[in-house]
Amino acid sequence: xxxxxxxxxxxxxxxxxxxxxxxxxxxxxxxxxxxxxxxxxxxxxxxxxxxxxxxxxxxxxxxxxxxxxxxxxxxxxxxxxxxxxxxxxxxxxxxxxxxxxxxxxxxxxxxxxxxxxxxxxxxxxxxxxxxxx
Amino acid sequence: xxxxxxxxxxxxxxxxxxxxxxxxxxxxxxxxxxxxxxxxxxxxxxxxxxxxxxxxxxxxxxxxxxxxxxxxxxxxxxxxxxxxxxxxxxxxxxxxxxxxxxxxxxxxxxxxxxxxxxxxxxxxxxxxxxxxxxxxxxxxxxxxxxxxxxxxxxxxxxxxxxxxxxxxxxxxxxxxxxxxxxxxxxxxxxxxxxxxxxxxxxxxxxxxxxxxxxxxxxxxxxxxxxxxxxxxxxxxxxxxxxxxxxxxxxxxxxxxxxxxxxxxxxxxxxxxxxxxxxxxxxxxxxxxxxxxxxxxxxxxxxxxxxxxxxxxxxxxxxxxxxxxxxxxxxxxxxxxxxxxxxxxxxxxxxxxxxxxxxxxxxxxxxxxxxxxxxxxxxxxxxxxxxxxxxxxxxxxxxxxxxxxx
Numbered sequence: 001x002x003x004x005x006x007x008x009x010x011x012x013x014x015x016x017x018x019x020x021x022x023x024x025x026x027x028x029x030x031x032x033x034x035x036x037x038x039x040x041x042x043x044x045x046x047x048x049x050x051x052x053x054x055x056x057x058x059x060x061x062x063x064x065x066x067x068x069x070x071x072x073x074x075x076x077x078x079x080x081x082x083x084x085x086x087x088x089x090x091x092x093x094x095x096x097x098x099x100x101x102x103x104x105x106x107x108x109x110x111x112x113x114x115x116x117x118x119x120x121x122x123x124x125x126x127x128x129x130x131x132x133x
Numbered sequence: 134x135x136x137x138x139x140x141x142x143x144x145x146x147x148x149x150x151x152x153x154x155x156x157x158x159x160x161x162x163x164x165x166x167x168x169x170x171x172x173x174x175x176x177x178x179x180x181x182x183x184x185x186x187x188x189x190x191x192x193x194x195x196x197x198x199x200x201x202x203x204x205x206x207x208x209x210x211x212x213x214x215x216x217x218x219x220x221x222x223x224x225x226x227x228x229x230x231x232x233x234x235x236x237x238x239x240x241x242x243x244x245x246x247x248x249x250x251x252x253x254x255x256x257x258x259x260x261x262x263x264x265x266x267x268x269x270x271x272x273x274x275x276x277x278x279x280x281x282x283x284x285x286x287x288x289x290x291x292x293x294x295x296x297x298x299x300x301x302x303x304x305x306x307x308x309x310x311x312x313x314x315x316x317x318x319x320x321x322x323x324x325x326x327x328x329x330x331x332x333x334x335x336x337x338x339x340x341x342x343x344x345x346x347x348x349x350x351x352x353x354x355x356x357x358x359x360x361x362x363x364x365x366x367x368x369x370x371x372x373x374x375x376x377x378x379x380x381x382x383x384x385x386x387x388x389x390x391x392x393x394x395x396x397x398x399x400x401x402x403x404x405x406x407x408x409x410x411x412x413x414x415x416x417x418x419x420x421x422x423x424x425x426x427x428x429x430x431x432x433x434x435x436x437x438x439x440x441x442x443x444x445x446x447x448x449x450x451x452x453x454x455x456x457x458x459x460x461x462x463x464x465x466x467x468x469x470x471x472x473x474x475x476x477x478x479x480x481x482x483x484x485x486x487x488x489x490x491x492x493x494x495x496x497x498x499x500x501x502x503x504x505x506x507x508x509x510x511x512x513x514x515x516x517x518x519x520x521x522x523x524x525x526x527x528x529x530x531x532x533x534x535x536x537x538x
Contacts, residue, residue: 012323084183084404084416084487084489084490085487085488085489085490086183086184086416086484086485086486086487086490087483087484087485087487087488088318088328088483088484088485089483090481090483091321091325091326091327091328091481091482091483092318092319092321092326092483100471100483100484102469102470102471103469104489105469105484105487105488105489106489119319122241122243122409123318123319123409125185125318125406125407125408125416125485126404126406126407126416127245127407
């Protein structure tokens with residue numbers, strides 16, 4: 001069975017195209033956008049709750065459009081002991097969940113804004129960002 | 134004003150009368166009172182930096198086993214160290230990787246554990262596995278050894294970093310079409326982000342840019358303990374680059390070789406670091422005290438972020454192919470604002486160097502000096518500055534002629 005909550009990643013080239021609309025129109029899915037960060041010409045992210053018989057076909061349609069699809073079953077946590085507040089994650093995080101608190105330059109993590117794309121997990125030089133299942 | 138000497142300032146430190154400020158505080162002070170007044174009042178300015186510094190490592194003497202072995206090859210927690218020294222001496226480099234590491238075979242590789250991580254585990258007082266092979270001699274008959282060592286049980290453990298504390302560094306960007314995985318972090322395509330890596334107005338060598346006070350024998354904060362500047366670092370190119378109009382002429386490419394007793398250091402200030410798609414390294418905390426010998430020293434130590442510039446370098450084409458030129462300069466004030474303008478495009482910035490930790494180091498060093506437990510080391514020889522005329526040499530591809538022998 002397809003997961004009901006998914007994380008979508010939109011490459012910059014297709015961020016301004018009407019895509020989610022097709023899930024409703026062509027696949028008869030009921031969708032609930034839980035989080036979205038989409039801007040023209042920028043990589044975008046979205047957390048979507050999807051219900052309907054054709055969920056898997058709808059997600060396959062998204063993949064064909066170049067949208068990254070992964071199930072949302074995880075949480076990201078920061079290991080405070082390992083974080084050195086260097087800031088290397090802050091321009092990588094697509095939603096601004098990891099950001100520098102200026103001018104003091106502490107790295108803050110707003111887990112509410114996190115879409116669990118996991119880019120920070122591999123980009124963090126200190127291995128301070130962890131996936132919690 | 135009259136010149137101060139190292140001896141006079143040390144006498145004040147011993148008497149608990151020295152005036153010590155961090156470089157951040159000096160910037161503020163000079164903006165309020167002027168250089169002349171600040172130079173009269175302040176005796177020592179403390180600086181700090183905490184960032185990945187690949188040319189780092191440590192050497193050890195492990196003591197002798199029964200029977201004795203002369204290391205021919207040696208591994209610490211499976212990370213190979215250099216054994217081309219005396220019997221039980223070895224040098225572990227920060228970027229060394231286990232032979233079984235997949236490296237970049239599945240690009241980008243993660244490089245989760247390397248020499249830098251072993252050094253962190255040593256100072257965290259964790260037991261470290263030691264494996265070594267010997268070839269057996271009459272005086273060193275043992276051919277292999279497998280045991281566990283800890284920092285406190287080895288004879289010597291010395292952090293010895295051939296190149297640290299870069300005076301200034303590139304602001305790295307990527308004008309290409311694919312994501313780059315570099316020692317400057319993950320650089321997104323089409324100028325998606327810009328990474329920089331110095332602490333700007335707190336950065337040690339940007340605060341004594343002409344090497345008026347720093348030299349062989351300068352006592353420093355190193356990895357949480359006391360260390361020393363022992364030489365210039367490798368790739369020490371302290372010439373003055375072409376800077377934007379109005380910028381103070383600050384040299385950019387000076388570096389330091391530093392050394393200190395690893396047993397004094399802590400994992401808080403020596404941290405194993407993994408750069409995605411690039412490799413493993415060590416983040417090192419360094420703080421250098423600058424004695425305010427005269428007004429000129431004070432002037433340079435008080436330059437703010439807005440007057441210190443980093444060159445913007447493209448890591449898609451220019452850097453890997455050693456092409457000269459850059460995409461202009463940006464000030465550390467602009468870099469710290471979070472956005473810079475490159476080729477008309479607004480680009481988000483991020484540091485790889487922890488300003489939080491740099492500030493903490495400058496404050497710890499200030500405290501050590503105020504408490505009288507850290508005296509200034511007067512250099513026995515200053516390091517070459519811009520006047521030395523040092524220019525980079527390059528590695529040219531030549532036929533070795535070996536084939537014909």
